[in-house]
Amino acid sequence: MIALLLRLYPARWRARYGDEFAAVLEERPLGPFDVADILLGALDAHLHLRGLGAASEHGRGFAMSLRIGGYAAIGGGVLWLAGLAASSADGSDEASPWLALLLAGTVLLLVALIGLSAFQAREYPRLVWVAFLVPAAGTIVSTVGISGMWLAGDKLWASGPSTWEIWMIGVLALLGGSGLFAIATWLTTSLSRIGTIALGMAAAVMVLTFAGSLSGRIGDEAGFPLFLVGILAFAGGWILLGVSAIRAGRRVVLPAAGAPA
Amino acid sequence: MSSGMSELGRFAEPSIAILVSLSDGPKHGYAIMADVEAGTGRPMGPGTLYAALARLEERGLIEALPPVDRRRPYRITAVGATVLTQQLRELSEFAELGLRRLGRASG
Numbered sequence: 478m479i480a481l482l483l484r485l486y487p488a489r490w491r492a493r494y495g496d497e498f499a500a501v502l503e504e505r506p507l508g509p510f511d512v513a514d515i516l517l518g519a520l521d522a523h524l525h526l527r528g529l530g531a532a533s534e535h536g537r538g539f540a541m542s543l544r545i546g547g548y549a550a551i552g553g554g555v556l557w558l559a560g561l562a563a564s565s566a567d568g569s570d571e572a573s574p575w576l577a578l579l580l581a582g583t584v585l586l587l588v589a590l591i592g593l594s595a596f597q598a599r600e601y602p603r604l605v606w607v608a609f610l611v612p613a614a615g616t617i618v619s620t621v622g623i624s625g626m627w628l629a630g631d632k633l634w635a636s637g638p639s640t641w642e643i644w645m646i647g648v649l650a651l652l653g654g655s656g657l658f659a660i661a662t663w664l665t666t667s668l669s670r671i672g673t674i675a676l677g678m679a680a681a682v683m684v685l686t687f688a689g690s691l692s693g694r695i696g697d698e699a700g701f702p703l704f705l706v707g708i709l710a711f712a713g714g715w716i717l718l719g720v721s722a723i724r725a726g727r728r729v730v731l732p733a734a735g736a737p738a
Numbered sequence: 739m740s741s742g743m744s745e746l747g748r749f750a751e752p753s754i755a756i757l758v759s760l761s762d763g764p765k766h767g768y769a770i771m772a773d774v775e776a777g778t779g780r781p782m783g784p785g786t787l788y789a790a791l792a793r794l795e796e797r798g799l800i801e802a803l804p805p806v807d808r809r810r811p812y813r814i815t816a817v818g819a820t821v822l823t824q825q826l827r828e829l830s831e832f833a834e835l836g837l838r839r840l841g842r843a844s845g
Contacts, residue, residue, distance in 0.1 A: 490792075494788055496805070497808055497810040498767070498788055499808070500766075500807070502784055504768040505768075510781065511784060511785075513783075515783070517785055517786075518783070521785070525789070525792070540798075725815075
C-alpha cells in the first residue's frame with residue numbers, strides 16, 4: 478500500500494523525500510484521512526514541481542543579494558581598514574596612493590549596505606531604510622572626500638571645508654548609520670550576532686570619542702586607543718556580517734530542483 | 739500574511755505550525771506531525787506535512803540534517819526563525835485587534 482502511494486509522487490520528488498516519507502507512513506496504520514491527504518499531496522507535488530522554475534528564480538535572486546552583500550562586506554571591511562592604516566602611516570598631506578584602497582573599501586561597503594539591506598528590508602522596513610540611507614549618504618560623502626584627497630591632497634575645497642573634513646563628515650555618517658544598521662540587523666536576528674555587536678560598539682565608541690575630542694573632554698592619549706578599538710571593531714563587524722550573509726545565502730537552496738530526476 | 743508566507747497559499751498555516759514545532763529543536767517528519775497534533779489539537783496528514791516541508795526547505799526557512807536510519811531530522815534556519823517571529827507577531831497583533839473590537843461591541 479505504501480509503495481503504491483509513493484508511486485503516485487513524481488520520480489524527482491521520490492528521489493529526495495521518498496525514503497523518509499515511507500518511514501513516516503510506516504510509523505502508524507494509515508486511515509482514510511491519511512490516504513486522502515497523500516493523494517492530494519501527490520497531486521500537489523506534480524503541480525508544484527512544474528511551478529518550481531519561477532520559485533527557483535526568486536530564491537536565487539534572494540541568495541544572490543545575500544552573497545553579493547556578504548562578499549562586499551568582507552572586501553569592504555578589509556580594504557577600508559588596510560587603506561586607513563596605510564594612508565595614516567603615510568602621514569603626508571599630499572595625495573597618497575593608499576587612498577585608492579580606502580576608496581575601494583568605502584565603495585564596497587556601500588554595495589554591502591545595498592545587498593544586506595535588500596535582504597533585511599522584509600522586516601522593520603522603515604528602520605532598515607533609515608539604517609541604509611544614513612550610512613549610504615555617509616559613504617558617498619566619504620567617497621567625495623577621499624577622491625578629493627587622492628587627487629589634490631588635504632586642501633580646502635571651494636573655500637569651504639577641506640577634503641579631509643569632508644571625508645570625516647562622511648565617515649561619521651557612515652559610522653552612525655552603521656550603528657543604526659547594527660540595530661536593524663540585531664532585530665532581524667538573521668546575521669552574525671557578534672558582528673552586529675562589533676558594528677554597534679564601533680559606532681558608539683567612534684562617535685562618542687569624536688564628540689569627546691572636539692569638546693576637549695577626551696585627550697589624544699585616551700582618544701587614540703579608543704579610535705583604534707572603534708576602527709578595528711568597525712572593520713571586524715562588517716567582515717563577520719559578510720561571512721554570516723554568505724553562509725545564509727548558501728542555505729537558500731532548492732533541493733527538489735537539484736535532485737536527480 | 740507578509741514576509742513570504744502568503745506565497746505558500748494553503749500551506750501557510752501548516753508551515754507556521756511546522757516552524758513552531760522546530761523552534762525548540764530539530765525533529766523528523768513523524769515527530770513534527772505528533773508535535774503539531776499535540777499543539778493544535780488537529781492532525782496534520784503526511785501529504786500536507788511533506789508538501790509544506792518541501793516549500794519551507796526551498797525557501798531556506800528550514801534545513802535537512804543527515805538522516806538517522808531512514809528518518810531525516812529538520813531544523814529551523816536563522817532566516818526561518820526571523821520569518822516565524824514576524825508571522826507570530828502579526829498574528830498576535832491581529833488577535834489583539836479582534837479581542838479589542840469584541841470588547842467594545844459587548845461593552
